[in-house]
Amino acid sequence: MNLFSLFKSRGTAPVARERLQILLAHERVTLGPANLIAMLRDEILATIARHVEIAPEAVKIKMGNEGSISTLEIDVEIPTEKIGAKRKEAMRVTAAA
Amino acid sequence: MSKVVVVTSGKGGVGKTTSTASIGAALAKSGKRVCVVDFDVGLRNLDLVMGAERRVVYDLINVAQGDAKLPQALIRDKRIDTLSLLAASQTRDKDALTEEGVKRVVEELRGMFDFILCDSPAGIERGALLAMRFADEAVVVTNPEVSSVRDSDRIIGLLDSKTLRAEHGQRMEKQLLLTRFDAARASRGEMLTVADVLDILSIPLLGIIPESEDILRASNLGAPITMNGSTSQASRSYEDAARRLTGESVPMLIPGEKKSLFNRILGRRAA
Numbered sequence: 001m002n003l004f005s006l007f008k009s010r011g012t013a014p015v016a017r018e019r020l021q022i023l024l025a026h027e028r029v030t031l032g033p034a035n036l037i038a039m040l041r042d043e044i045l046a047t048i049a050r051h052v053e054i055a056p057e058a059v060k061i062k063m064g065n066e067g068s069i070s071t072l073e074i075d076v077e078i079p080t081e082k083i084g085a086k087r088k089e090a091m092r093v094t095a096a097a
Numbered sequence: 098m099s100k101v102v103v104v105t106s107g108k109g110g111v112g113k114t115t116s117t118a119s120i121g122a123a124l125a126k127s128g129k130r131v132c133v134v135d136f137d138v139g140l141r142n143l144d145l146v147m148g149a150e151r152r153v154v155y156d157l158i159n160v161a162q163g164d165a166k167l168p169q170a171l172i173r174d175k176r177i178d179t180l181s182l183l184a185a186s187q188t189r190d191k192d193a194l195t196e197e198g199v200k201r202v203v204e205e206l207r208g209m210f211d212f213i214l215c216d217s218p219a220g221i222e223r224g225a226l227l228a229m230r231f232a233d234e235a236v237v238v239t240n241p242e243v244s245s246v247r248d249s250d251r252i253i254g255l256l257d258s259k260t261l262r263a264e265h266g267q268r269m270e271k272q273l274l275l276t277r278f279d280a281a282r283a284s285r286g287e288m289l290t291v292a293d294v295l296d297i298l299s300i301p302l303l304g305i306i307p308e309s310e311d312i313l314r315a316s317n318l319g320a321p322i323t324m325n326g327s328t329s330q331a332s333r334s335y336e337d338a339a340r341r342l343t344g345e346s347v348p349m350l351i352p353g354e355k356k357s358l359f360n361r362i363l364g365r366r367a368a
Contacts, residue, residue, distance in 0.1 A: 011286020011287060012286070012287060014286065016243050016293075017289060020243055020246055023247065024250050027250070028250070033159065061317055095328075
């Protein structure tokens with residue numbers, strides 16, 4: 001122990017806090033809502049399929065974390081020729097939770 | 098109306114069993130009919146902490162498999178007559194516990210008690226999942242230490258996905274019990290603060306239990322700290338946590354929020 005160590009900040013708790021925040025932000029995405037995404041995808045697909053013919057790969061779901069906000073992005077491609085017009089149109093729904 | 102509460106943590110050694118026994122005893126002292134259930138098959142300890150280790154004849158597995166009736170297996174506490182214990186099996190394999198069996202036992206307990214506290218084993222395996230499966234709410238026991246906080250985060254994820262309530266789309270209420278907290282170390286920046294842990298786990302706080310020598314003394318004697326007449330801060334904190342669990346609103350004292358040297362000298366008398 002030298003004289004300087006008396007003046008140095010000894011707090012290790014802020015390091016612990018930061019390490020945990022980084023780690024958990026990652027783990028919550030990889031371990032947490034995997035099932036949720038599959039479930040949402042299936043249910044959204046089923047709902048749309050009741051009204052329009054749609055390919056299973058036309059529904060894309062993405063979850064993200066930005067700070068204290070989690071976002072859920074749902075991309076649904078509906079081929080418009082099925083409901084009349086020729087042109088393909090992408091419908092984008094973004095919900096913030 | 099009875100309430101099934103799982104006491105869980107993921108990590109071992111953070112104080113699940115001590116907390117189950119202490120909160121159970123505090124609730125029972127206030128007149129609630131309480132049963133504490135040990136789900137740690139193969140490594141049971143709740144009986145020892147409760148001082149009932151020589152009275153176990155039948156256990157949770159015997160009842161779950163229909164080899165014994167529930168009243169035969171319940172051990173009524175000799176000091177508080179509204180408190181009962183259902184021990185775990187020490188000899189059986191942990192796979193002997195089935196979901197169907199646990200469901201039947203929990204349903205029957207609901208008809209007999211106001212509070213059923215399920216002491217979960219550590220880990221995220223079968224035993225821990227069965228302990229939380231039929232719970233109405235959860236107490237997540239956490240130490241202000243990185244590995245404990247990480248494991249609690251994992252357990253919170255499981256409570257939100259693997260319980261019956263979660264599967265039925267109902268909200269699973271979870272509350273944090275921060276144990277082995279050392280206010281002095283936290284204020285020196287050597288330990289995660291209460292605010293740090295709450296911020297990371299973002300679930301409401303049920304209580305803060307300070308690190309205390311009296312906890313070990315209580316388990317040495319087989320008398321939970323809330324039942325042995327202790328007037329320590331740890332005992333009072335467990336009693337407050339128990340009252341909050343019944344829905345009562347009890348002001349939360351966060352121990353040792355930053356005190357300056359000046360205040361420390363002046364504040365001695367008040368401490």
